[in-house]
Amino acid sequence: MDIKQIVTIDSDILGGQPVFSGTRVPIESLFDHLEAGVSLDEFLDDFPTVSKEQAIALLEVASKITSSKNIAELYEAAA
Known part of the structure; x- marks a missing residue:
């Protein structure tokens, strides 16, 4: 999934916060929920406008970013 299908940053939506x-669901809210011990399915129930595919794709990108050992892989992960 292309990153543009996962994340939007627009100054007219929540002041430019990534959603x-x-x-209008902030990306940060997924990580806040997971950190609080809320399951992915519960998060998706709370925010039905977010697709499971989007949430999983975001977690996959985050995983690549946090485990990357060089900058080229970092940019590739976000592409």
């Missing part, structure tokens, strides 16, 4: 594309 799931096609929604």
Whole structure:
């Protein structure tokens, strides 16, 4: 999934905070929920405008970014 199908940054939506594309749900909210012990399915129930595919794709990108050992891989992960 292309990063543009996952994340949108638009100054007219929540002041430019990164949100799931096609929604007003901040990306940060997924990580806050997971950190609090909320399951992915519960998060998706709370935010039905976010697709499971978007959430999983975001977690995959985050995983690549946090495990990357060089900058080229970092940029590739976000592409």
